[in-house]
Amino acid sequence: MAFWFMENHTDNVVMSIKVKEQVYSEQSEYQRIDIFESEEFGRVLALDGIINLTEKDEFIYHEMITHVPMAVHPNPEHVLVVGAGDGGALRELGKYQSVQHIDLVEIDAALVAACRKYLPTTAIGYQDERVTVHNRDGLRFLRRLEDVYDLIIVDSTDPAGPGEILFTKEFYGSCYKALKQDGIMVNQHESPFYSYESAAMMRSYRRIRSAFPVLRVYQAHIPSYPSGHWLFGFASKKYDPLKDFDEKRWLAQGIQTRYYNTDLHRGTFCLPTYVRALLESE
Amino acid sequence: MAFWFMENHTDNVVMSIKVKEQVYSEQSEYQRIDIFESEEFGRVLALDGIINLTEKDEFIYHEMITHVPMAVHPNPEHVLVVGAGDGGALRELGKYQSVQHIDLVEIDAALVAACRKYLPTTAIGYQDERVTVHNRDGLRFLRRLEDVYDLIIVDSTDPAGPGEILFTKEFYGSCYKALKQDGIMVNQHESPFYSYESAAMMRSYRRIRSAFPVLRVYQAHIPSYPSGHWLFGFASKKYDPLKDFDEKRWLAQGIQTRYYNTDLHRGTFCLPTYVRALLESE
Numbered sequence: 001m002a003f004w005f006m007e008n009h010t011d012n013v014v015m016s017i018k019v020k021e022q023v024y025s026e027q028s029e030y031q032r033i034d035i036f037e038s039e040e041f042g043r044v045l046a047l048d049g050i051i052n053l054t055e056k057d058e059f060i061y062h063e064m065i066t067h068v069p070m071a072v073h074p075n076p077e078h079v080l081v082v083g084a085g086d087g088g089a090l091r092e093l094g095k096y097q098s099v100q101h102i103d104l105v106e107i108d109a110a111l112v113a114a115c116r117k118y119l120p121t122t123a124i125g126y127q128d129e130r131v132t133v134h135n136r137d138g139l140r141f142l143r144r145l146e147d148v149y150d151l152i153i154v155d156s157t158d159p160a161g162p163g164e165i166l167f168t169k170e171f172y173g174s175c176y177k178a179l180k181q182d183g184i185m186v187n188q189h190e191s192p193f194y195s196y197e198s199a200a201m202m203r204s205y206r207r208i209r210s211a212f213p214v215l216r217v218y219q220a221h222i223p224s225y226p227s228g229h230w231l232f233g234f235a236s237k238k239y240d241p242l243k244d245f246d247e248k249r250w251l252a253q254g255i256q257t258r259y260y261n262t263d264l265h266r267g268t269f270c271l272p273t274y275v276r277a278l279l280e281s282e
Numbered sequence: 283m284a285f286w287f288m289e290n291h292t293d294n295v296v297m298s299i300k301v302k303e304q305v306y307s308e309q310s311e312y313q314r315i316d317i318f319e320s321e322e323f324g325r326v327l328a329l330d331g332i333i334n335l336t337e338k339d340e341f342i343y344h345e346m347i348t349h350v351p352m353a354v355h356p357n358p359e360h361v362l363v364v365g366a367g368d369g370g371a372l373r374e375l376g377k378y379q380s381v382q383h384i385d386l387v388e389i390d391a392a393l394v395a396a397c398r399k400y401l402p403t404t405a406i407g408y409q410d411e412r413v414t415v416h417n418r419d420g421l422r423f424l425r426r427l428e429d430v431y432d433l434i435i436v437d438s439t440d441p442a443g444p445g446e447i448l449f450t451k452e453f454y455g456s457c458y459k460a461l462k463q464d465g466i467m468v469n470q471h472e473s474p475f476y477s478y479e480s481a482a483m484m485r486s487y488r489r490i491r492s493a494f495p496v497l498r499v500y501q502a503h504i505p506s507y508p509s510g511h512w513l514f515g516f517a518s519k520k521y522d523p524l525k526d527f528d529e530k531r532w533l534a535q536g537i538q539t540r541y542y543n544t545d546l547h548r549g550t551f552c553l554p555t556y557v558r559a560l561l562e563s564e
Contacts, residue, residue, distance in 0.1 A: 004296075011300075012322040014286075018294035040294040040476075057475075060554070193339075193505050194322075221503060221511035221554070223475050228510020229503035259554040270549025272342070272503070272541040 005036060005044065007051055009226035010194050017041060024118050028110035030162040035118045041224060043119055045086060047111075048161055053086055054224045058122060060259045061188075062088035064220045065232055067260040068268065069151050069184045070096055071250040072239050076150040077101070080178070082138040082166060084155030085111035090125025093153075095255045102131045103149075105142075107162050109135040139171050145178040152179060154187035159200050167204055172211040176237070184236040189217055192275040193227035201231060206282045208235045216241050217279060218268040220259070231275075242269060287318060287326065289333055291508035292476050299323060306400050310392035312444045317400045323506060325401055327368060329393075330443055335368055336506045340404060342541045343470075344370035346502045347514055349542040350550065351433050351466045352378060353532040354521050358432040359383070362460070364420040364448060366437030367393035372407025375435075377537045384413045385431075387424075389444050391417040421453050427460040434461060436469035441482050449486055454493040458519070466518040471499055474557040475509035483513060488564045490517050498523050499561060500550040502541070513557075524551060 003019035017038050024035040034046040042055030053061065066089050070076055077100040081089050085106040093102055104126075106112055112133065116123045125131070134141055138154075152175050157163035165171055166187075175185045189204055191197035209215045212235035222230040234241045247262040271279075285301035299320050306317040316328040324337030335343065348371050352358055359382040363371050367388040375384055386408075388394055394415060398405045407413070416423055420436075434457045439445035447453055448469075457467045471486055473479035491497045494517035504512040516523045529544040553561075 010322050012320065013300070014296075014298040016296040016298065038294065040292050193503075219503070221475075221501070221509070223509035223511060227503070227505035229505060258556045261552075261555045261558070264552045264554060267549035267552025270543075270546045270552075272546060273543045274540045276543070 005038070005046065007046075007049065010196065013194070017044065024114055026110060026114065028108050030108045031111070033111055033114050035114060044224075045115070045119060047157055050158065051224050052157065053088065053122065055119070055121060057222055057224050058086070058088050060220055060222050061230070062092050062122070063257050063260040064218070064268070065089060065153055065155060065186055065188060066092035067255070067257060068218060068232065068234060068241065068265060069153070069186045071262070071265060072241050072245050073150055073182070073184055074246070074249070078149050079103070080105065080149045080152045082152065082154050083157065083163065084153070086115045086119055086122045087125035088122040089153050089155050090128060090131055091122060092125075094125055094128040094130070096253065099130060102128070103134060104131055105134045105136055105138050107135065107137050137165070139165050139168070139174060142171070142174040142178050145174075147180050148178050150180055150183055152183070152185045154185065156188055158190070158197075159203070167200065167207070169207045169210065172208050176211045179237060182238045184234065184239060185212065186235070187233045189231040189233040191225065191227050191230050192278055193229050197226060198278060202278060202282050204233060205279055208233055209282070212236060214238070214240060216269055217271060217275070219271060219275075220268065242266060287320070287328065289328075289331065292478065295476070297508075299326065306396055308392060308396065310390050312390045313393070315393055315396055317396060326506075327397070327401060329439055332440060333506050334439065335370065335404065337401070337403060339504055339506050340368070340370050342502055342504050343512070344374050344404070345539050345542040346500070346550070347371060347435055347437060347468055347470060348374035349537070349539060350500060350514065350516060350523065350547060351435070351468045353544070353547060354523050354527050355432055355464070355466055356528070356531070360431050361385070362387065362431045362434045364434065364436050365439065365445065366435070368397045368401055368404045369407035370404040371435050371437050372410060372413055373404060374407075376407055376410040376412070378535065381412060384410070385416060386413055387416045387418055387420050389417065389419050419447070421447050421450070421456060424453070424456040424460050427456075429462050430460050432462055432465055434465070434467045436467065438470055440472070440479075441485070449482065449489070451489045451492065454490050458493045461519060464520045466516065466521060467494065468517070469515045471513040471515040473507065473509050473512050474560055475511050479508060480560060484560060484564050486515060487561055490515055491564070494518060496520070496522060498551055499553060499557070501553060501557070502550065524548060
C-alpha cells in the first residue's frame with residue numbers, strides 16, 4: 001500500500017510524489033496546510049495542495065531569494081521578510097553579521113507553528129534573536145512605514161489565496177515607500193514555462209516596473225516547482241544587481257552555500273531568449 | 283475518458299502527461315518507440331518509456347547542444363551527430379552557412395523513419411542537403427576515423443539500451459581521435475539532481491576528462507526531463523568555451539533562436555555550488 005501526493009502542474013501535467021507518512025494536516029483560517037514525509041524529497045510542505053517547499057530542494061529557493069540581494073547591498077542592516085512562514089529565508093539572512101534586525105510578517109500563525117514543529121531545518125531561522133515575528137497582513141503592516149528597510153524579501157505563495165495581495169500594485173508601492181533611498185526588494189517571480197505561472201510572472205513584472213526604477217529578473221532550477229524553471233525579481237531604487245555586485249565583499253564574509261556562488265550570481269541574470277521576449281512584451 | 287502517459291523520474295516521483303491521441307508505437311530492433319499527441323507538450327517521443335523530446339520544449343535541448351559549440355569553433359565545416367534520430371540537432375546545424383557536411387549516425391532506422399513521418403518540426407533537419415544519414419552503431423562508425431570532424435555532437439539517450447555505448451571510455455577516445463586538432467565534442471551530460479542521472483553525470487564527466495584536455499559542463503532548463511535541470515558537457519582539444527567564444531562572430535550570422543543567446547552562453551557555465559562539488563569530487 002502506498003499514498004501518493006499529486007499536484008496538477010497544469011490541467012494536463014501532474015507531478016506525483018510517494019508519501020511515507022502524513023505528518024500534519026490542518027485547515028487554518030487562511031489555507032489548508034499539509035506536511036508529509038516522502039522518500040525522495042524528505043518532508044514536504046503543501047499549502048492548498050500546492051508544494052511550497054521540500055527539504056531536498058528548499059535550499060535553492062531560499063539561497064537565491066536571499067543571497068543575490070544581500071551580495072549587492074553594501075550594508076544591509078534592516079530587513080523585512082513578507083510571507084515565508086517556514087523560516088528558510090530567515091536562516092539564510094542569519095548568516096550575515098551586518099543584519100541588525102529582521103521583521104517577519106506572515107499572516108498565518110498556524111503555518112508558523114506547524115513549520116516550527118515539523119520543519120526544523122528551515123524553521124531554525126526563527127531561533128535568531130534578531131527576528132521579530134508579526135502575524136499580520138503584509139500590506140497593512142507596510143502601509144504606514146517609510147524609509148525603514150534596506151531589503152524587503154517578498155516570499156509569497158502563488159497569486160491565489162492569502163498570497164494574492166502580495167502581487168498587487170498597491171503592495172509594491174508600499175514596499176517602495178518602506179525602503180530606504182537605496183533599498184532593494186526581491187520577490188518570487190513565478191515561472192515562464194506553463195501558462196498559469198507565466199501570466200502571473202508578466203503581471204508581477206509589469207506592476208513592479210511601474211513602482212521601481214530598476215527591475216531585473218533572475219532564474220534558478222527548483223525541481224519540485226512546476227517546470228523546475230523558477231524566477232525571482234530584483235527591484236531596487238538605485239543598485240544594479242550586476243554593476244553594484246561586490247564579489248570580494250561577499251566572499252570575505254565566509255558564508256556557506258550549496259547553490260549560490262558569486263559566479264552563479266552573474267549567470268543567473270542571463271535569461272533564455274523566450275523569457276526575455278515575454279518580459280519585453282510587457 | 284483520458285489516457286495518461288506516466289514516467290517514473292525516480293521510484294518515488296512520477297510525471298504524468300495527459301494524452302490526446304496515440305500516434306505511433308513500435309518495438310524496433312533496438313527499442314520501443316512511442317509517439318503521442320498531448321495537450322500541454324504537443325507531440326511527445328518516448329523511447330523505452332522515457333521522454334526523449336516534446337514539441338514544446340525540444341528547442342531548448344537542441345539549441346543548447348548545438349549553438350554553444352558552434353559559437354566557440356571559429357570555422358566548423360565538418361560535423362558528426364551521433365544518436366538524435368529526431369533531426370533536431372540537424373535543424374539547428376542547418377542554420378550555419380559555414381557547415382559543409384553533416385554525418386548523422388543513428389543506429390535505429392525505424393526511429394529515423396518514425397520521426398520523419400510524425401515529428402516534422404524536428405525532422406525538417408533531414409531536408410538539408412549537407413546531411414548524410416548512417417544507420418550504424420556510433421562506436422563502429424567512429425573507430426577508424428582520424429582527424430575528420432570539427433565538431434561531434436553526442437545526442438544520446440540515457441546510458442541504458444542502445445545509448446549505453448555512447449557513454450564509454452572507448453567511445454570518447456574514438457571521438458577524440460576522429461576530431462581535428464582543434465575539434466570540439468559536446469554531449470548530453472545527464473542531470474545533477476536525482477541519483478540515477480547524477481551517477482551517470484559523474485561517470486560521463488570522469489571518462490570524458492580522461493580523454494580530453496578541456497571539459498566544462500553547462501546547464502539548461504528542460505521541463506520535460508527529470509528535475510528539469512539538465513547538463514551538457516563541452517569537451518575540446520584546445521578551445522575554451524568562454525575565452526574562445528566570439529560573440530560578434532556569432533551575432534553577425536543572424537541566427538534566430540528561442541532559448542540560446544550570447545548573454546546566456548556566458549551564464550550557462552555558471553553552475554550551482556552543489557553541482558560543482560559533485561563534479562570536483564570526480
